[in-house]
Every structure is written in structure tokens, then in C-alpha cells.
Amino acid sequence: MKTPLQFHITAKDTKSKARTGRLALPHGEVNTPAFMAVGTQATVKTLAPEDLSTAGCQIILANAYHLSLRPGDEVIAGLGGLHRFMGWEGPILTDSGGYQLFSLAPLARISDEGIDFQSHLDGARMMLTPERAVRIQENLGPDIAMVLDEPLGFPHTWDEAGQALSRTTLWAQRAKEAHSLETQTLFGIVQGGGFEELRARSARELMALDFPGYAVGGLCLGEAKVETESLLDAATDVLPLDKPRYVMGMGTPADLIRGIRKGADMFDCVMPTRHARRGNLFSWRGRLSIKNAAHAEAPGPIDPDCGCHTCRKGYSRAYLRHLFQAGETLGQRLMTIHNLYFYQDLLARAREEINRGCFSSWAEEQLAGPLGRDPEGPPGGGGGLRRDRAGRLVSGVSARD
Amino acid sequence: MKTPLQFHITAKDTKSKARTGRLALPHGEVNTPAFMAVGTQATVKTLAPEDLSTAGCQIILANAYHLSLRPGDEVIAGLGGLHRFMGWEGPILTDSGGYQLFSLAPLARISDEGIDFQSHLDGARMMLTPERAVRIQENLGPDIAMVLDEPLGFPHTWDEAGQALSRTTLWAQRAKEAHSLETQTLFGIVQGGGFEELRARSARELMALDFPGYAVGGLCLGEAKVETESLLDAATDVLPLDKPRYVMGMGTPADLIRGIRKGADMFDCVMPTRHARRGNLFSWRGRLSIKNAAHAEAPGPIDPDCGCHTCRKGYSRAYLRHLFQAGETLGQRLMTIHNLYFYQDLLARAREEINRGCFSSWAEEQLAGPLGRDPEGPPGGGGGLRRDRAGRLVSGVSARD
Numbered sequence: 001m002k003t004p005l006q007f008h009i010t011a012k013d014t015k016s017k018a019r020t021g022r023l024a025l026p027h028g029e030v031n032t033p034a035f036m037a038v039g040t041q042a043t044v045k046t047l048a049p050e051d052l053s054t055a056g057c058q059i060i061l062a063n064a065y066h067l068s069l070r071p072g073d074e075v076i077a078g079l080g081g082l083h084r085f086m087g088w089e090g091p092i093l094t095d096s097g098g099y100q101l102f103s104l105a106p107l108a109r110i111s112d113e114g115i116d117f118q119s120h121l122d123g124a125r126m127m128l129t130p131e132r133a134v135r136i137q138e139n140l141g142p143d144i145a146m147v148l149d150e151p152l153g154f155p156h157t158w159d160e161a162g163q164a165l166s167r168t169t170l171w172a173q174r175a176k177e178a179h180s181l182e183t184q185t186l187f188g189i190v191q192g193g194g195f196e197e198l199r200a201r202s203a204r205e206l207m208a209l210d211f212p213g214y215a216v217g218g219l220c221l222g223e224a225k226v227e228t229e230s231l232l233d234a235a236t237d238v239l240p241l242d243k244p245r246y247v248m249g250m251g252t253p254a255d256l257i258r259g260i261r262k263g264a265d266m267f268d269c270v271m272p273t274r275h276a277r278r279g280n281l282f283s284w285r286g287r288l289s290i291k292n293a294a295h296a297e298a299p300g301p302i303d304p305d306c307g308c309h310t311c312r313k314g315y316s317r318a319y320l321r322h323l324f325q326a327g328e329t330l331g332q333r334l335m336t337i338h339n340l341y342f343y344q345d346l347l348a349r350a351r352e353e354i355n356r357g358c359f360s361s362w363a364e365e366q367l368a369g370p371l372g373r374d375p376e377g378p379p380g381g382g383g384g385l386r387r388d389r390a391g392r393l394v395s396g397v398s399a400r401d
Numbered sequence: 402m403k404t405p406l407q408f409h410i411t412a413k414d415t416k417s418k419a420r421t422g423r424l425a426l427p428h429g430e431v432n433t434p435a436f437m438a439v440g441t442q443a444t445v446k447t448l449a450p451e452d453l454s455t456a457g458c459q460i461i462l463a464n465a466y467h468l469s470l471r472p473g474d475e476v477i478a479g480l481g482g483l484h485r486f487m488g489w490e491g492p493i494l495t496d497s498g499g500y501q502l503f504s505l506a507p508l509a510r511i512s513d514e515g516i517d518f519q520s521h522l523d524g525a526r527m528m529l530t531p532e533r534a535v536r537i538q539e540n541l542g543p544d545i546a547m548v549l550d551e552p553l554g555f556p557h558t559w560d561e562a563g564q565a566l567s568r569t570t571l572w573a574q575r576a577k578e579a580h581s582l583e584t585q586t587l588f589g590i591v592q593g594g595g596f597e598e599l600r601a602r603s604a605r606e607l608m609a610l611d612f613p614g615y616a617v618g619g620l621c622l623g624e625a626k627v628e629t630e631s632l633l634d635a636a637t638d639v640l641p642l643d644k645p646r647y648v649m650g651m652g653t654p655a656d657l658i659r660g661i662r663k664g665a666d667m668f669d670c671v672m673p674t675r676h677a678r679r680g681n682l683f684s685w686r687g688r689l690s691i692k693n694a695a696h697a698e699a700p701g702p703i704d705p706d707c708g709c710h711t712c713r714k715g716y717s718r719a720y721l722r723h724l725f726q727a728g729e730t731l732g733q734r735l736m737t738i739h740n741l742y743f744y745q746d747l748l749a750r751a752r753e754e755i756n757r758g759c760f761s762s763w764a765e766e767q768l769a770g771p772l773g774r775d776p777e778g779p780p781g782g783g784g785g786l787r788r789d790r791a792g793r794l795v796s797g798v799s800a801r802d
Contacts, residue, residue, distance in 0.1 A: 041727045071723040322472040326442045
């Protein structure tokens with residue numbers, strides 16, 4: 001069976017693991033490294049599909065868990081699948097939702113069979129198995145589906161990480177056996193918690209199952225940035241060079257640059273969209289808070305050098321601040337368009353630097369500049385999965401929105 | 402001094418007072434009868450200027466009272482005026498805000514000098530005079546400004562209505578004397594409460610001041626529909642035929658048809674926009690609530706015959722319902738586009754019927770059909786201004802949003 005995914009490396013950096021590539025999927029081609037805007041509930045919050053195109057988005061992410069609960073994956077299947085449902089004609093990747101499940105349903109119980117949980121919408125008791133996660137995603141019909149993995153919060157022990165890793169491999173195998181939709185690609189997810197050796201082991205176990213692409217999960221959940229890098233490094237040292245690697249839930253502009261340096265090809269994060277709705281705006285000059293009184297009478301755009309719709313149409317910082325203060329959703333939309341455009345611009349620039357062989361020095365320069373000084377930490381200024389005093393996984397915020 | 406407003410009647414109905422006209426303003430021409438979308442805070446809620454154009458909007462309304470408090474009319478003046486501030490290049494009318502002031506600041510005290518009130522944003526004590534209302538609107542720079550009038554709730558006595566009428570005339574005179582912006586037209590506002598004779602008197606008093614256009618205020622505040630019609634009739638019987646008449650805060654599709662029949666040229670109401678945000682959708686077939694479970698799996702658009710962006714792009718009722726249920730603002734935006742398009746379509750159709758001499762029979766047909774069966778009452782299902790037990794004006798909802 002021919003895989004519905006073709007991946008070609010187009011250039012490699014000589015001083016790091018960075019590379020550019022072209023990912024051909026049923027709904028279009030994606031230049032990598034690529035950033036996927038997060039559209040959890042079949043909409044990137046506040047935006048319509050044409051806004052995504054205008055912002056330069058090539059591929060977006062939706063969440064199988066959320067959509068299976070509302071409106072229901074079978075409803076979406078009956079309406080012709082996720083692409084037609086939301087009116088986005090480009091590639092889509094869906095996350096299986098193990099992470100969301102734990103962050104939204106803290107009383108979830110995990111066993112080898114699957115995850116027993118209560119719906120965060122109505123409290124109904126349900127079971128998500130690797131097979132059910134595949135079935136949901138076959139109903140939704142994205143270009144790329146993800147296996148169900150076992151989420152692991154920080155801190156955790158070697159044994160806990162090893163158990164979650166083993167279960168994730170077991171589930172990946174079951175998912176692969178259950179998956180039969182020929183127009184869809186299934187990715188495995190590397191786990192292994194905070195231990196490099198376990199990350200490498202997880203990668204090797206998944207490779208034995210021969211997935212067409214691999215994600216690295218369970219990062220950016222509260223561990224130090226330097227630790228994130230070495231854990232990612234441990235995985236990409238093992239993963240095959242000719243398959244796409246997707247780092248889940250990452251991150252700040254600086255995180256993306258570091259991730260690219262470690263050989264990552266795909267990213268997703270709520271950061272640009274969620275921050276936009278809170279009035280935090282990204283640019284090459286660093287971050288800006290539209291709430292700041294300094295913008296109250298500012299006639300200029302967010303960034304005069306920015307090519308996004310919001311900046312080019314001439315919306316002033318004063319107007320955006322007014323919309324924000326007045327609670328008008330137009331402001332959220334215009335700022336979301338700007339932040340997503342910035343993220344796409346950042347990735348386009350990184351690809352360009354890789355292609356012309358200058359990525360490493362460019363990356364160092366960026367990390368030493370305004371982007372490197374960006375406030376750290378997980379999106380929303382806290383959150384990620386962690387263990388409470390009773391040892392249960394809890395979460396302040398969901399990393400997908 | 403040449404007035405910055407030219408109004409030409411282009412056709413008259415033979416069986417009613419309906420007429421079509423062309424209103425030339427500094428920022429463009431408006432075909433009348435026209436419906437103005439309400440953009441209280443310098444944005445028609447959820448929409449960008451290009452959405453307004455797509456929906457067929459010719460002229461929009463903003464609120465001087467709201468904008469003077471936030472971000473401040475002088476701030477907007479410093480940024481080049483309201484058009485540049487919000488990025489809408491077409492005509493704008495601003496309401497002076499007397500009505501909003503009473504509905505949002507119930508402790509307002511009225512005297513011949515003006516209205517003494519507390520800001521609904523921070524409780525600051527302020528005074529709005531006829532001169533200040535003019536000054537604010539000169540700062541904002543819309544094509545059409547409104548005089549400050551004295552709002553009057555229902556029920557009220559002849560004497561109360563007469564006093565409010567007299568004060569409104571007095572204030573109209575002061576506003577006219579204070580107004581000097583040559584690129585802006587100032588409209589007077591007919592009051593007179595629930596008494597036809599007072600409506601006629603108010604119109605005559607204002608005509609003595611020779612305004613380039615006249616609004617009829619204080620309607621649709623809880624009185625019976627039949628009463629609204631006769632009160633409007635009393636005003637348009639007196640008002641000059643060659644000047645535009647604007648009926649403030651009206652109304653349902655059926656209200657608009659009845660208003661046109663009584664010779665109205667301009668309308669504004671929150672109904673299409675506010676209802677859209679609540680999932681109530683207008684169409685020639687009548688109203689539809691997107692919340693209805695019947696739409697959960699409906700693959701078709703809101704109205705297959707509708708030419709709006711939302712219906713033509715193929716957004717299904719199932720998707721719109723999902724967005725509504727999930728609290729996604731994209732749904733509010735797509736539904737607002739639909740409702741505004743419907744209102745513009747309704748007015749375009751009315752103009753066409755007047756032009757071809759068939760308005761009266763068409764209007765009767767419409768009022769006997771789905772549009773005539775539309776739920777009655779003020780927007781939001783209650784509200785409007787009324788008196789509480791202590792005789793103070795109170796309001797459940799504001800008729801401008």
C-alpha cells in the first residue's frame with residue numbers, strides 16, 4: 001500500500017540537525033519546518049479558513065478528543081469529514097487527545113486497555129482506547145492522525161516514565177493494527193518522560209513498528225528549556241532521517257528555533273493564538289502587550305515591517321487596544337491573524353536560512369536578540385501537566401486550545 | 402454654506418408614503434431606504450470593515466456617548482477621526498447617546514442645561530450638554546451627527562412628553578448653533594412620546610430650525626406596533642418631503658416594511674447583529690434558531706437561496722450550530738454576516754419594489770407571510786426604556802450594541 005504521505009528532504013544545515021523538506025499530503029504540500037495553528041474545535045479560534053490562508057498557514061491541527069465529544073466524529077463523518085465541515089481545504093493533522101483528556105478530565109483512570117474518563121462537557125463516563133482513537137480519526141478524516149499515547153506529567157520517576165513508554169508502544173502497535181484508512185497517515189509518538197535513555201528507547205520501539213512519521217510528545221510540560229532540548233536531541237538522534245518529526249505543543253519563537261536546530265520538522269502550539277486573544281503580540285522586535293497604556297494613542301500598526309493583513313490594512317495599535325479594552329472580538333481576530341503570520345514568517349525565514357546554508361549563525365543571532373529574551377514557560381504563564389500532592393496528573397491549562 | 406448632504410427622491414409609491422432616494426454624503430452615496438448596521442464601539446460587533454462591504458452595508462452607525470468615554474473623542478480626533486480609526490471608508494452616522502446614557506446610567510439627572518450622569522465604565526460624574534454632544538461628534542467626524550435629545554420612557558403623561566419635547570427643541574437649537582463642522586450634517590430628532598399631536602408639534606418646531614435631515618426618536622420602546630405606526634405617521638405627515646427621515650432603533654423586518662410605508666428613509670437597530678450572536682437567524686422563510694437540535698446534522702446552509710458569504714461559502718447549519726455550542730466566535734461572525742446581508746437584501750428588495758411601482762402589494766404580501774409572523778417586541782426580548790415604581794427611567798437592554 002502506497003502511503004498517502006511523501007516526505008523529501010530538500011536541504012540540510014551543516015552545523016546542526018536542521019533541515020528543510022517537502023511534505024506531500026492528500027490535501028496539499030507543506031514546506032517544513034512547519035508550524036501548525038491549533039484549531040481544537042474545528043476552528044482556529046476567531047478565524048475563518050480564508051484568514052488562515054492569508055496568515056500563511058499551510059497545515060492546521062484539530063483535536064480528535066474534543067470533536068468526538070462535540071459535535072461527534074460520526075456527525076462529522078456524515079457531513080463529509082473535517083475538511084468539508086470546517087471549510088479548510090488544506091492539510092489537517094488531528095491529535096488523538098490523550099493529553100487533553102488528562103488536562104480536562106483529571107479523574108481519568110489509565111489501564112492497559114485504555115483511558116477511562118468522564119467527559120468534560122457532561123460528565124458522561126467513557127473509555128478511550130487506542131482503537132477508538134483511530135476510529136475517531138478515521139471518521140474525522142484528517143491527512144495525519146496520531147496514535148493514543150500515555151501522557152506523563154512532571155515530576156516523575158524512571159519507573160513511571162518507563163511504564164508510560166511501554167504502554168505507549170503497546171498502544172501504538174494496536175493503533176497501527178486498527179488503522180486502515182488509506183488516505184490517512186498515522187504517526188507514532190515518542191514518550192520517555194525526562195530521561196534521555198528512555199526517549200531513545202521509545203524511538204527505537206516505535207521505529208520497529210515502522211511509522212511514516214514520528215511525533216515527540218510530553219515536552220514543554222514544565223521541564224527546563226535545556227532539558228527539553230536534550231530530550232528532543234535524544235529522540236532525533238535515533239529517529240530515521242527520512243521521516244518527518246513533529247514536536248508536540250512547542251512553543252515560543254525561541255523554542256521553535258531550538259527545535260529546528262534539533263531536527264524537528266513540524267510544530268504546533270496554542271501560544272500565538274491564545275496570546276493574541278490576551279493582547280500579547282509577537283514580532284521580530286520582541287513581544288508587545290496591547291494593554292499597555294503607551295499604545296492608547298499610537299497611530300502605527302503593531303509592527304511597521306510586518307506583512308500581515310492587520311498591519312498592512314493599517315489598523316493602529318490605538319484601535320487594537322480600544323477593541324481589546326472594549327471586549328470586542330474583532331480585536332482578538334485581528335491580533336490572532338498577526339501572531340499567526342509572525343509564526344509563519346519565522347518558519348519561512350528559518351527555511352530560507354537552512355536553504356542558503358546560514359541557519360546556525362542566524363539561529364544564534366536570533367536567540368541572542370529579542371526572540372531569545374521572550375518570557376519563558378508554557379503557554380498561558382503556567383500550567384502544563386504536573387502531579388498534585390496525591391500523585392495525580394493535573395493541569396492548569398490545556399496546551400491545545 | 403453648502404450642506405455636505407444632498408438628498409434626491411428617485412421614486413415614490415402611489416399607494417403609501419414609501420419612496421426611494423439617493424443620499425450623497427462626504428464618504429459616499431447611500432440608496433434609501435437604507436438600514437444602518439450598529440457599530441457602537443467603532444466596530445459592528447465581530448465584523449471587520451470588509452465584512453460590512455461584503456454584507457452590502459452602505460452606511461453604519463456608531464455611538465458618540467460610548468466613544469467619548471472610551472477611547473475618548475479627542476483620542477479619535479488625534480488619530481484622524483472615526484473613519485480612519487476603524488478602517489471603514491463609507492458613510493457613518495453617530496448617535497449623540499442620550500438614549501444610551503439613560504439605559505446605561507440609570508441615575509442620570511436631567512435639567513435644561515443637559516444630562517448629569519455617571520460613566521457606566523468607571524462611575525465618574527459627567528455632564529452631557531447639547532454643545533458637548535456636538536463637540537464630541539465634531540471630534541469623531543462622522544458624515545451625519547445627531548442632536549442631543551431627551552429620552553422618554555413608556556408609560557408617560559402628556560405633560561411629561563410635552564416637557565421632553567420642548568427641551569429637545571431647545572437643545573436642538575443650541576446644538577445647531579454650536580455645530581460648525583462643514584463636512585458634517587446635523588440631524589434634528591422628533592420626540593413627543595406616545596401622542597400624535599405632540600409628534601406633529603415636535604416636527605414643526607424642528608422644521609423651524611431647518612435641519613438638513615430629521616430623525617424620529619423614542620419609538621419601539623415598548624408601545625404597541627400599531628401605536629408606533631401612527632406616531633411615525635404623525636411625524637412624517639408634517640416633515641418636509643425633500644429631506645431624509647431616519648427612524649431610530651427600528652426594528653424587525655416587518656417593522657422596517659411598515660416604517661418604509663410611512664415614509665422612512667433610514668433605519669438602525671441592533672436586531673440583526675445581536676440576534677446573530679444569539680444564534681437567531683433571519684431569512685425570507687422566517688426566523689431560525691441555530692440552537693435547535695434539528696440542525697445538529699444539517700448539511701445545508703442557513704438558507705439555500707441566500708447570497709451572503711456564509712451561505713455561499715457552504716457553511717452548514719451543523720457547523721454553525723457546533724460553533725455556537727462550543728462558544729467559538731467564528732460562529733457569531735458568520736451568523737452576523739448572514740443577518741446583516743438579509744437586512745440589506747430586504748431593503749434592496751423594498752427599493753426595487755418602490756421603483757417598479759409595486760411596493761404596497763409587496764409589503765402586504767410580506768406582512769402576511771413569514772416576516773409578518775416574526776416574534777414581536779423590542780430587541781433582546783424585553784427592555785427598552787420604561788419607568789420604575791419611583792418614576793425613574795430604567796432599561797433592561799440598550800437598543801444600540
